[in-house]
Amino acid sequence: MTRHDTPPSLRRRLLTILIVPMVLAWLGSGAMIYALALYYANMNYDRSLVEGALMIERMARSEAGHEELSPQARILIEYDSDSPTYYAVRSLHHGMLASNLDLPLPAPLPPPGASPQLESIVLHGRKMRMASLAVTQDDPADTVVISMAESLDQRHELAREILIGTSPVVLLLIIVVLVLVWFGVSRGLRLLDPLTQQIAQRRARDLSALDQSQVPVEIRPLTRTIDALFARLRELLELQERFIADAAHQLRTPLAGLRLQAERALADPRPESVRDALAHVERLSAGAGRAAGQLLALARAQTVDEQDDATSAVDLARLARAYAGERVPDALAARIDLGYEGPSEGLVVNGDTVMLREALVNLVDNALNYAGRNGTVTVSLHRDERTVELAVEDSGPGVPEEFWPRLGERFFRPPGSRREGSGLGLAIVRRIAERHRATVTYDRGRDGRGLRVVLRLPALVAENQERGNRDSGPRS
Incomplete structure (x- = not known):
């Protein structure tokens, strides 16, 4: 059997129909998981940047009078070698006081005493996130801007790890759903078994309506169509039986007359008797032909479908x-x-x-x-x-x-x-x-x-x- 001769399968068709939306759902869920993971990673890393900026501000206050942070403070800030943290402490009057990277001034400048300000920057072709705050020192006219920044690479890496960890789980759930759907459809199709048995157990001439009480609601349009077909077949059978009865009724008399005239001609072979019998035969056969034609015309008028x-x-x-x-x-x-x-x-x-x-x-x-x-x-x-x-x-x-x-x-x-x-x-x-x-x-x-x-x-x-x-x- 070739591929084109393979009979259609409701189970296979339902599974095929469900696979496409399930794959799209898996891809969509992956995009949503990545977006949510990145959102929460950004939120936590931003919180870490704010805390780091506040920590530098406290260190700067404890070492007031020094131009640079102590080596111990630098070690605390630059503890991660894979994703280093950059900082800059800049006086608006005296210039850079301490830094491990020339970070730009925030725009706009945060007011002194306000909460740290977060913004995204691009430095040396790298996208970074920077937290900045402004503090006042001994000189009331001077303002010190403390900035702390880090690359976004680690945030995206964390989001990718979460996506890679959850995607197999989601895929497994989708496969489980498809398997459950497959078995559910197979079990649901068993509801058609009573209908199949009802039709299989019918006698050849039983064209009565099907019992709709055992038919699922979704299948009732099909069974109603079958009932309509049974009704048309029942009508055709009745017409066929009526035609046979009519033909027998109409042809019985002329056939009997034809036999009688044949017997008459055989019994009396005189030319005038045979000629009279043949005249009766001609009249009877013409009547029988006319009756047969009318029977066929009536049958044709009765059996023509209105749709045809x-x-x-x-x-x-x-x-x-x-x-x-x-x-x-x-x-x-x-x-x-x-x-x-x-x-x-x-x-x-x-x-x-x-x-x-x-x-x-x-x-x-x-x-x-x-x-x-x-x-x-x-x-x-x-x-x-x-x-x-x-x-x-x-x-x-x-x-x-x-x-x-x-x-x-x-x-x-x-x-x-x-x-x-x-x-x-x-x-x-x-x-x-x-x-x-x-x-x-x-x-x-x-x-x-x-x-x-x-x-x-x-x-x-x-x-x-x-x-x-x-x-x-x-x-x-």
Whole structure:
């Protein structure tokens, strides 16, 4: 298995995510430790400088009259050879009295009797810290400035030693935290075991919702998505079973008829008998083919996911007018007056062209089937402010009003209907209307005769909207 084929690991990903901030925290803690160590080192070394300056001031007073400090005092001051301490005792009138380094005068000069003054200086390219104080001697007009200084190297060295001593400890703590996180995540993932067992123990056709009581709160969005998937699969299985039952229901009669006519032709081989049987076979096979096509259309309309609809702008006027023209020869053969009322184009809706055409096919087929000889079928289109209204009406016997609510049911045919049909046409129309957020209503035709089926779809604003609002044209 290559690196790209390695399955993702939640533990590894969490550890990877935590390593970067932990390393940054370690570096940040090192910087903070160094800064705090340097701060406290400066504070303590500054205190030592102040005490050293006060000590020189006391020595100078005890040896008043001498121009320089005694050798014993120098030894006490210069005791550290690695980080020597520098001093200077300077009279403002008489000049330098004692020093081991020509330290500059503090700026500004501290007032006599005030606490020692601390400042940072640079001498001979070295950064130093100096404490200074001013005292008065026997001469009231003279002021003696005592300064004591040392390099900053020892302070930084102390801060580095503290940093080096504490960094491994902090790093060890971070490693311990990462290990605890690793084991904590591993233990926490065991909370998914009941969910895994719940899914593993299910039967193949058990698509009920998962038990959310055993699911952690953080995982519930995932389980809700799984429940939604189960619901869609359950719906698809129900549709599949319904399709099989519908197919068996619709094809049983024509298949039985085909077998009967075949037996009839075999039993009576006379040409006229065989010819009559073949005519029945042709009619039955055409009906079976039509029923199979309607079953497939209904299944397609029921199973199309709303998120997968290939919708686009459809000119319903152009579609209806073209299809009405295609069916004119069939209408003339049945002695039916088929006409179209409405604009030639410009009534635009948002939908699936194939499905809308299928709805129109079933509406026109249903009307032609029930209009009867010398009847009329009219396909009309009209638009109001927000909807496009597609209506197909016929001059047939119509359907009693009490049966209108059931016209969209599968296999429902009004009592007393003598025409052949599967009872699926209006069911397909209703399902397609639901997919397009449209409505299907029923009414009587002109002069109270026949049936008028109206499909109302949301209108789509288009550039040719004005043409779509024109008055209906003459019948074609």
